[in-house]
Amino acid sequence: MSDSTAKNSENWFSTWFDTPYYHILYKNRNDEEAQGFMDNITHYLNMPENGTILDLACGKGRHSIYLNKLGYQVTGVDLSENSIAIAKESSNETLQFKTHDMREPMNETYDAVFNLFTSFGYFDTHEDNIKTLKAIKESINEYGFGVIDFFNADFILENLVAEETKEIDGIVFNIKKRVENKKIIKEIRFEDKGESFFFTEKVSAFTLADFEEMMEEAGIYLLEIFGDYKLRKFYKSQSERLILLFK
Template structure:
């Protein structure tokens, strides 16, 4: 099967992706971001980079809290959609996270498993280096919201079918060559397509090694969107609070 490194460049730019995931719990996501900004003690008008912002829904929410937000995403279609919401303190740019940022920020958020996409470890490390260089000062904070891979693999649903908007999504999951792979067969009335998602199996010790490589410091870990303590066996998320 073809699980190209740049699977995200094609999959995220399709309408099918947004249809499959349109029922995500956005209320929970907004609560998470509200919890984050309170914990981090961010101030009104602080600058935030929402890295891998998708269609900008969470950038919009952060902006509504009084922050100066830039949303960045690789998907041309997502940025085109998000740009309609721009204002003086909310901007959107198309950007590959492997490329250094032009500006520096008080906080950089990489949320909802938008990390670990790349085949080569050096590319993940390059992203972290860009995040480090994109932070204004040693007091600036980065947040990476990743999945708890140990629990995800232990509870892996190998096959399921989802019906949505008269489209059938046949989904298979497996762990292979250090990646959690999701094969998504999309069946419409007249066509059939296959896409992939590939998330690197990054546990906490490996991520810490990544951070040490670029000179970032792990300050806190949390295991859910209520910012409860991370537990490798029970937590759904691995949320990292990082500084340089």
Template sequence: MQKEKDNWYASWFNTPYYHILYKDRNHREAALFMNALTNYLNLNKGDTILDLACGRGRHAKYLYKQGFDVTGIDLSEDSIEYAKQYEKPRLSFEVHDMCLPYPKKFDTVLNLFTSFGYFENEIDNLRTIKAINAELKPSAYAVIDFLNAELAIKKLIPSEKKKIGDIVFNIEKYVEKGYIVKNIRFTDGGTDYHYVERVRALTLEDFESYFKEAGITLKKVFGDYKLNDFNRNTSERLILIFN
């Protein structure tokens, strides 16, 4: 049995199976979101963007094509190794822990697709917020695109199967000690695998508490990728604009 490491994200994100399971993410929706977001932030071509927890660089590559100077960072060595094949002037990727400030300042910092709230230690969430703040140029804004945990819990599907190619992923979801937990089990090549995703069920009030402690101002909260206003009862996303 393949077991998770102490930090589940360090093991799961570093496997090809993570990318197989999530290969059908909506690229058109992501592009529309990036367009709406960069317009709202009034970014201009050539402006610098830090894509925090960039994975294999899906958003970073699109933003580069739109004329921005993009740096993508991620803890996953395998994801960054994959992304580096797309590097060119104004598009670069690097392994980096987002809890620590990156040694450069940007016109905006983006943390997308619920790439937050993984940590076992609560202090690491605050450390990441402070690191983002340190990475911003004066008057620049950052964005955290998180799930609306309250709605996600209400709509949680306890058990499901997803067949992708020859692999059947057995997925179990539940809430435990303030985390939304996803158990992922499957067999490939005669070997059984088990990975776990754990995301803290952070609410708008939790983020407001982080921002207050970090001396950060929350400017706007959106509830979806079309940038409609946030409604805790109906919004799928919790998108926070701050500096």
């Protein structure tokens, strides 16, 4: 992919997430922490035995696979065809993966819809964000819950690291971050096999107040707010995560 293609792609996530380099850069994510979060949230929600869960924007399925091991019937969906192809290698009777745009509702409803690890806020328009929330609402059954796990924008902006370098699998990733139009822009440059690459991540720096406004517009009822994966209280200036539980 040329520099200009990556930079000017309107839906940057449909190109970057489909490259092997995305998975290399983020390969060292903390699985133990993620699994602890799944243990805590399913216990807190008192999920029914064999309950159904939709993992929205599931990537390669690390949360889905673990939730399935806990005994739930899980459907993982993502826009990235490459990620879903990898996730499908773990499919079984109670674990399914499919390519899906999160702005569109599913054809069925679930006991829980999880949108995890800051998989919201990619879209450029307010309308698309509201469409996504409404699609989540329509995918939750009468007794079900929705969970959005987002970064705490107030904490992130206060502690933003402007430049860093990471070497993973022999590739040196040069990363720059800045804030522009209430979005956190991450520019990622690296070379591999004699070719230069440049990708941009853009995520809206939504605060709790932003989510409250959007949820009200989408007709969603916010029930609980947590500040970390142990489901402790949310503190605007200290919490690293903003975890929203809603109906």
